[in-house]
Amino acid sequence: MQRDCVQCEHKKGKKKAHFHIGGHMVEKKGFYIMAHEGTHIQLKPQQVIRLPIKRMGINGEGVGFYQRQVVFVEGAIPGEHVLARVQEVKRQFVRASLLKIIKRSPARINPPCPVYDECGGCQLQHMSYEKQLVEKRELVKEAFSRYTRIRNLPLEETVGMNAPWAYRNKAQLPLQKVGDRVAMGMYSAQSHRLVEIGDCGVQHEQVNKVLELARRELESLGVPIYHEKKHKGAIRHLVARVGFTTGELQVVVVSRTSDFPQQQAFISRLITQFPAITSVVLNVNPIKTSRIFGTESRVLWGKEKIEEKLGDLTFRLSALSFFQLNPQQTVQLYRQVERVANLQGAETVIDAYCGAGTIGLWLAASAERVIGMDTTKEAIVDANENAQHNGITNVEYHVGAAEKLIPKWMKAGLQPDVIVVDPPRTGLGEPLRTALVQSPIPRLIYVSCNPSTLAKDCAELVRAGYRVKQVIPVDLFPQTAHVEAVCLLEAGR
Known part of the structure; x- marks a missing residue:
């Protein structure tokens, strides 16, 4: 009561x-x-x-x-x-x-993937693609609202894809032995439980097919699969990458051992049943670690590298080369960078965090000089090779951190007209922010994979006198919550 x-x-x-x-x-x-x-x-x-x-x-x-x-x-x-x-x-x-x-x-909407709730690789399949683009723009807007005092943010609509499926050119999947079967998939979000993903909707069709073939042949041949806790067995991961424009396909087998049982039989079955394969590589990772790749790789069959094109540029990709996972939308991203750079042919451009040199090479035809740097030696080797392969002579690449090299060069008298920065998720390092504040750059183009760190860095730059002129969200990974952004800042009030 x-x-x-x-x-x-x-x-x-x-x-x-x-x-x-x-x-x-x-x-x-x-x-x-x-x-x-x-x-x-x-x-x-x-x-x-x-x-x-x-x-x-x-x-x-x-x-x-x-x-x-x-x-x-x-x-x-x-x-x-x-x-x-x-x-x-x-x-x-x-x-x-x-x-x-x-x-x-x-x-x-109903997610088309049967393991969407378990896999964790995608986060937005329950949302229409039009809504995804709206909400990704809102993510960028919210970050700037939280960390800056910019009124009337010049934020454009999200650049989306016409066909937002089957866009990923590469997959790297762990293997587990389950009874007599070889299971392959992805670890569920915030866990170490393997979810078999089968015909993944965001992966290129050829990647799905060749990985399933490789998994099936490893199972059929009885090749020992790596046991993480016991640190025994051989095969840890299968990796495949396809060139969207060339059709070339590379398969990488990551093994704990420098060779594995039935190795030649496995290769023979693979290339016989899948003629599109142009490269089979063994990567050796003998250490008990969560990292996928080891430091040693060798070609088991075919070419060392496959080729891919972005616009008119051709890139050669080795097993460990970094390359954007969505080449179709990467072209759209670089077109936005080119648009806001507005180069007239006489500029000196710095391509910070340059990786394999893709952004700098994209801009080189419109600039007088392009200078790039990256901390990974192998990336700089790839950048120089890509420049030579495309006949581009007005670029130079250096091994080193942007946070150290750019301040050093600017103190020595270098006066770049445009700096393009494409930093990791953590954003710009403090020495580089300080250099940009002390020596303002006419045009600073910030390519970001994290709206929060982009907004935080912009807040400091705006306080130092830069103006945010354009912000363009780009959907590089449909069906996920990830959003890239291209931001143009100009020095002076």
Whole structure:
């Protein structure tokens, strides 16, 4: 029997069932609770809450606010109202699992991948592609709103793909022995549980086919599969990369041992059944580590490198070469860089964090001089080889950190007209930010894979006098929460 409430003098029968937390009245509605406006309740694990989803988080989760607490709900879409069960309570945020959708977004679709909920490789297959592009733009907008004071951010629409499937040119998949079978797939998010992915929708069709063939032949031949805990067995990963424009295909077998049983039989079966293969490489990784590749590689059959084209440029790719995973959309990314660079033919361009030299080589025809640098020696070897292979002579590449070389060169008198930076997710190193502040560059083009670090770095540069002129989100990885951005900054107020 409901009794009168002695705390707030609500009479029985006059008010819905309720209780008090910290002096605030809370109504009980079924098996979840709703606090009155202004109430602040410390949520607890297993508690069920109702909340509207306001935006998308950096990892693709829905983000809601429950009594001033940030709540991340995986699988929820902005605009939806959901019931969620609290799983984890941290000081600054709460994680909750989706129980029920009360108000459904019109952008919600059925994920086409049968293991979407288990795999974790994609985060947005439950969302229409048009909505994905909108929310990725919002990610960039939210980051700038949080970290900068820029009003009227010149943010363009997200550059998307016409066909946002089968775009990845490379897959690297771990193997496990399960009974008499060889299992191949991806580790589920935040776990070490292997999920067999089969015909992956974001991978190029040839990559899916050749990896399945290789897995099947390893199983048929009884080749020993690596056992992680015992550090025994041979084959750890299978890797495949295809050239979208050339059709060339490379298979890399990552083994704990320098050779493996039935090696020649495996190669013979592979190349006989899959004539598109142009290169088979063995990479040896003998160390007990979570890293995929070891330092030693050798060609078992065919060519050492395969070729791929970006626009009019041809790139030769070895087994360990870094190359963008979505070559079709990489062309769109570089076209945006070229557009905002607006080169007239007389400029000196620095290509920082240059990798295999792709951005600098793309811009070289419109510049007088291009200088690139990277900390990886092998990348610089590839960059020089790519320049020579394409007949480009106005470029030079150096081994070293951009944070050290650029300040050093600028102190020695180098005055670049344009600097293109494409840093890791952590953003620009402090010495490079300092150099850019002390010696302002007429045009600074920041290619970012992390909206938060982009916005943080821009905030410092804007305080030093730079102006953000254009920000262009580019969807390099459809069906995932990842978004790239091209940002043009100019010196002077």
